[in-house]
Amino acid sequence: xxxxxxxxxxxxxxxxxxxxxxxxxxxxxxxxxxxxxxxxxxxxxxxxxxxxxxxxxxxxxxxxxxxxxxxxxxxxxxxxxxxxxxxxxxxxxxxxxxxxxxxxxxxxxxxxxxxxxxxxxxxxxxxxxxxxxxxxxxxxxxxxxxxxxxxxxxxxxxxxxxxxxxxxxxxxxxxxxxxxxxxxxxxxxxxxxxxxxxxxxxxxxxxxxxxxxxxxxxxxxxxxxxxxxxxxxxxxxxxxxxxxxxxxxxxxxxxxxxxxxxxxxxxxxxxxxxxxxxxxxxxxxxxxxxxxxxxxxxxxxxxxxxxxxxxxxxxxxxxxxxxxxxxxxxxxxxxxxxxxxxxxxxxxxxxxxxxxxxxxxxxxxxxxxxxxxxxxxxxxxxx
Numbered sequence: 157x158x159x160x161x162x163x164x165x166x167x168x169x170x171x172x173x174x175x176x177x178x179x180x181x182x183x184x185x186x187x188x189x190x191x192x193x194x195x196x197x198x199x200x201x202x203x204x205x206x207x208x209x210x211x212x213x214x215x216x217x218x219x220x221x222x223x224x225x226x227x228x229x230x231x232x233x234x235x236x237x238x239x240x241x242x243x244x245x246x247x248x249x250x251x252x253x254x255x256x257x258x259x260x261x262x263x264x265x266x267x268x269x270x271x272x273x274x275x276x277x278x279x280x281x282x283x284x285x286x287x288x289x290x291x292x293x294x295x296x297x298x299x300x301x302x303x304x305x306x307x308x309x310x311x312x313x314x315x316x317x318x319x320x321x322x323x324x325x326x327x328x329x330x331x332x333x334x335x336x337x338x339x340x341x342x343x344x345x346x347x348x349x350x351x352x353x354x355x356x357x358x359x360x361x362x363x364x365x366x367x368x369x370x371x372x373x374x375x376x377x378x379x380x381x382x383x384x385x386x387x388x389x390x391x392x393x394x395x396x397x398x399x400x401x402x403x404x405x406x407x408x409x410x411x412x413x414x415x416x417x418x419x420x421x422x423x424x425x426x427x428x429x430x431x432x433x434x435x436x437x438x439x440x441x442x443x444x445x446x447x448x449x450x451x452x453x454x455x456x457x458x459x460x461x462x463x464x465x466x467x468x469x470x471x472x473x474x475x476x477x478x479x480x481x482x483x484x485x486x487x488x489x490x491x492x493x494x495x496x497x498x499x500x501x502x503x504x505x506x507x508x509x510x511x512x513x514x515x516x517x518x519x520x521x522x523x524x525x526x527x528x529x530x531x532x533x534x535x536x537x538x539x
Contacts, residue, residue, distance in 0.1 A: 239489075240499045256530045259310035259395035267391050268295050276302065278328070281391060283354075285383035289374040291358045293384065294324050295392065296334060296351040298341075310393045312349045312400035312530045315384070315416070315424070317356060319407030320363045320439075324353040330510040331406065336517045344533050346525025352388055354380065356412065363439040366412035367455070370444065380412070381420040397425070400530025404428035404520065406513040407480065411437070414470065414488075418457050418496075421466040426528040428471045428520045430513040431481045434458050434488040458487045465496035471523045472498055473516045475506030499523055 268279030277297045284290040300306050314337075316327045327333045333351055340346045356364055358374045368375040385401065388394050395401075403424045405413035410432015417427025434457040438444065445451040453459070460466075474485040485502075492498045501519060506512045524531045 239502075240497065256397045256399055257310055257395060258397065259400070260389050260393050261308055261310060263391050263393065265387070265390040268293075274328070281387065283379070283384050283387040285375060285379045287375045287378065289358065289376065289379045289383065291376075291379060291384075292324075292355050293388075294328070294353040295388070296328075296353070297392070298348040298350065299338070300348075301393075310395045312347055313385075313388060313394050313402070314349055314351050314428075314524075315380070315401070315403045315413075316351055316353045317366070317403060317405030317409030317412045318353070319405075319409050320357070320365075321361075322356075322407075322409070324355050326510070327351070327353045331514045331517065333517065336514075336521060340518065340521040340525065341533075345522045346531050347533050349531065350388070350392055350394055352384070354384060356409065362442055363408070364442070365408065365436070365438055365444070366415055367436075367438075367444040367451075369442075373444070377415070377419075381416060381423050385423055395530055397530050398423055399425040399528055402426035402428065402524060402528060402531065404430075405432060406430040406510075407432065407508065410481070414457055414472075415455065417468045417470055418460055418466060419455070421468040424468070425530065426469045426471075426524060428473075428524065429485075430473045430516050430520070431478060431508050432472075432474075432485070433481055434461075434484040458484060458491050461488055461496060462491035462493070465493055467495040468497075469527055470496070470498045471501070471520045471527075473501040473513075473520065475503040475512075477505050478508050480508045497527070499527070 268281030270276050271278045271280050271294065277299075279295045279297070281293050281295055282290065283293055298311060301311075314333075316324075316333055318324055318326050337346075337349065337351065341348045356366060356376065358364060358376055358379070364374065364376045366376050366380055368377045380403075389396055398421060401424050403413035403416035403426075405411070405428070407430075410429040411434070412432075413427040414429045414432055414434055416424040436447065436452045436455045438447070472485060472489065474481045476482055485500075489498065489500050489502075501516060525533055
């Protein structure tokens with residue numbers, strides 16, 4: 157019996173409803189005086205409420221696929237298979253290495269304002285695009301950024317993208333990216349970096365799918381691929397090579413990360429996709445363009461990977477029983493060819509939730525430092 161199947165969902169609702177009817181029918185008998193009667197009434201009410209809560213949790217899980225099955229819910233381990241498809245990174249010359257580290261050494265625009273509770277290392281910056289699209293981003297600076305001895309140091313950038321519904325602070329709480337980055341840096345797996353976390357709901361509450369809307373609506377894809385990098389490079393000591401910029405996301409943010417790496421490789425040389433998908437999937441209340449339009453076809457990343465793959469690197473993590481992610485991920489992995497390079501981490505089971513993605517992050521960051529030249533630790537030889 158599947159955890160996410162209709163039998164469990166509707167069965168739990170039916171049991172909760174039946175329990176409610178039974179309690180109502182027997183309430184006159186339970187309304188007697190005495191300790192035992194009070195205990196019986198209390199037990200009946202608690203039991204009905206627990207069944208209602210269970211039914212609600214089952215329905216929520218069926219919709220969002222937090223847990224993919226009973227094994228996932230009970231914490232059963234599932235071995236993940238790692239494969240690399242497409243191109244393999246070559247060796248950079250000394251001149252190319254220097255170009256990878258070039259960037260903003262004297263920012264010309266003001267920094268963001270410190271976020272309360274995080275000190276100067278987490279700042280909030282407002283970014284406005286040429287078309288007027290405006291959004292806020294959190295900027296997480298590396299240790300030693302303001303140390304005078306590091307005044308000429310430039311940093312690669314990871315743009316971390318949240319899901320829907322979601323919030324940028326998920327990257328500082330449930331999927332706390334800061335300790336994961338610090339461990340990777342201290343262990344020599346990657347260079348220290350700037351993490352940029354944009355709010356993707358422009359305006360608030362909208363499932364934008366990181367796409368440009370029709371005329372008069374926010375142009376979120378353009379904002380992410382152009383306005384945001386320009387603002388970060390103007391305000392912080394960021395490297396400017398595409399091979400020093402990566403998009404990383406989970407769920408809808410995973411789709412956005414894939415979109416940036418595949419469709420905008422001139423800005424994002426790499427993408428990390430955790431529980432994401434690879435085909436246009438608009439919500440019912442906001443459709444930037446119709447599913448049969450030229451824009452939709454251009455955003456079919458499976459078709460792009462098969463017909464016109466860019467020289468981009470992706471790390472893709474999914475599980476075979478994640479209904480939100482696996483169908484289009486499977487098709488994408490089958491379509492990939494050079495010059496695109498994709499490393500996949502595919503588990504047999506695994507739900508669509510923060511704990512799964514947080515566990516994948518160390519492997520993703522190690523891959524980033526090992527595979528994408530602009531994120532290689534200082535002095536590391538090219539593979």
